[in-house]
Amino acid sequence: MSRGSFVFTPTALRSLQLDEDMLERHKYRKQLSSHHFNGYMLKKEARDRALLRTSTALPPAVCHDLVIQNALYTGDLEAMQRLFPRGSTANFIIEPQGGDMRWVASGDGLWSLTYEQELTTPLHITADRGFTDCLRLLLQRGANVELAPGGTTALHEACESCHPECVKLLLSHGANANAVSEDGLMPLHVCTDPESLECAKYLLQYGAAINGRSLEEDDTPLHVAGRNGLADHTELYLRYGAAVDKQNDEGLTPLNAACSQPQELHELERYFKVCQLLLEAGANVGTLDQDKHSPLHMACKNVNADLVDLLLAKGACVNDMDYGGEAPMHNILKVVCYKISHKPERIVRALLNYGSIRVWPGALPMVLKHCCGSPRTIEVLLNAYSQLKVTDTWVEAVPPEVFKKHQEFYESLFSLAQTPRSLQHLARYRLRSFLEGRVHKVVPKLILPTFLKNYLLLEYRGYVH
Template sequence: MSRHSFVFSSRSLRSLELEREALERDRLHRRYQSMCVARAESFKPRGRGTLGPEPGFLCEDPLVHNALFTGDNQRVRQLFSNKWPQNLMLLASGHDLEWHSKKPGIWSLCYKQEFITPLQITASRGYDKCLQHLLTSGADVDFAPGGKTALHESCENSQSECTRLLLTYGANPNSISEDGYTPLHLCSAPESLRCAELLLRFGCNVNSRTEDKGDTALHIAARFALESHVQLYLDHGASVNRLNESGQSPLHCVCAQSHSSQDADRYFRVCHYLIEHGASVEALDEEKQSALHLACRTVNYRMVDLLLSKGIDVNRMDYGGNAPMHKALQAVAYKLEHEPERTVRSLLNYGSIRIWPGAIPKVLRFCCQSPRTIEVLVNVYDRLKVTDDWVESVPLKVLQEHQDFYESLFALSQTPRSLQHLARCAIRRHFEGHCQERIPQLPLPTFLKDYLLLQFQGYIS
């Protein structure tokens, strides 16, 4: 009966469409199976190390999968002789999710199926004996059906012995993955240092760039604060001032990367090493941010002190009109464990712009959990008009937690600043933006020098 000669309901029409889709899917599946059978029968040995005529033979045998994924060297030797297909592929679950439909009208979110090779499996898991057998049996060392070679996998997983084997058997150290990465770009863990050394020994280009961001290996090593990698790349001629697509140099990358307080020293050492080897502290990225802007945003006071000591402009504005001080204050509430008051103090001692007194209530709202930051900001003024807005800007919980400090702060509404503080302001005003340089040279006791440099007291006097 024709659909044009009978009135179908919308539900009936949908059922017909689903049935048609199921029939088409079943037809394609049978065709695919017949092609796989034809491929399997077409493989004939042509001498030692020679393999079938058609690349991309798909293997779904669970015994093969199990032997490779568990690193069973004995079983791998039994299954993979000199007659095995050179470009054998397997299906495995990737890292990305996508929608699949196994039954008409039913969809599920599953991990995307990716093509991988026996070399990729063994190289990524460090099964060097299995890998060596596959290589000696004639495996294509640069075969990459899923977009990454076995060398990419071994470097990404820091498998140095597998990396050595692959390079020895002719793997291309400059091969580019589907995502635009060379194996050297994937050496992003401290344990991958040996892999990076091997790649460079076998002729890898240390200044090659990723396709998406234009990063070099030095950008990546700086971003993750890999000290040994940074030294290795610079020793092999890495360009210390090369910019990526965002206009960032490796120095920008190390200053911009958010990190824990436990890693602060490591990031500082990488920053110091880059500057020692000629990194420009005045370079600006596409948003006109200097390394100081980025270091203030991550609130690493060691890096901030280092950059300021190199003469970087402490008051340069970026495209958004923010000076480094603004970046530091914006991050205070989120970086309390980094002691943000140290960053703010350093900026002020090197001549940073002060906060407009009318904006102090707003600063109190965002930075009140760091009383020392408020103390430093207030102590650069010889007088301030404390209003009710100041009190209302600090939550009751914070007031109770830091009661002594805020009582001393709000007492300024009725009490003038001490003569000692007024003298401090006069001396700092005399030195303008050179307090950090000039005050330590004064013939004064250490405690007075510290006081002039805004040493923390925990209260306002």
């Protein structure tokens, strides 16, 4: 790139256009009367600073000075004050040395292995690293907040790295809160970490489109918050009028996105809280994605028992079939062996109490083979049948080490090969069959001792009889 030159990417130009989501932003902002005056003053200040900056800014040049680069990357404010005295400009582009290697085609058709260079600016470097004082100095020296030589603005970098003070500085100096990166993302779309909450607040105060769509996935910020389990972000966006049931290119609503995201044990509560907020805001519990997966399908697949209970209580259909002909029960049984610590037995029990279809008896040995590591899951599942045809195939399905670990349970199961189910169990089975999916509603209301109610609701006993 020659000195004094600068290339705008198509996506950077696209950020200057008014679209449908900008109109929606104005509509929702009318409902937020308490934010009107502050929002107006903040944007007015930003516009005034932007006009002052553009009147004095020089076209960006390319800087190869390693002394300047070193001061920027280390956040050396004293060095930068010397390098950028009053009257100088910080409006230039940097081409860092090094980076990842990639094959590049030369003009004569040959390919060579060279370092991948990604252009950046002093604002990007300091915003990404949270060097607030250095960033302020650069802005005072006329650095252009809209430069995006690497495909993203400095505002994107500050949001992605969770530096709210840098975000506030950039916005107050005229940064576009709805700038679109080369990947089609607005700054709110890169607020994917719990620590980015303050960044999101500043963006919304400066007019970020609450329902702005990403160009590739068609995600809104609420989709991003749901997918990343960000309860505080979800609550914030809902307060600003985020559309709770918008679907992206895959047919996912924010609720579907939250339910479909793989969840580790320590993340279950976060995602439950997000879904709880969305449902309280009126999210549709039955929306299907393009593969006809419901939120319940995905919550079962990710083995979030509290979330499954919540979805069922909100009216989720327990026997919805996806394009593959699988119900939520299929989804949970396929992942039991991988998620034993998530207590999959709770989900199987809840689904059965809400009237879920059962496994075809001929497939029970296969289910036993894959789920034997969770005897409670097997117990709940088998207690939905009046009789079981236990054969040698069942015995062979349980590895010796698993049998030894849960010997008492599997001995009780295999003994059913020679004895029928107990009269007590048959009475339970008959009552549950009569209620036909109303078990969860009727049984808690019965005037019965608690231990009998729990027995009817398939409480675990550690054996089958």
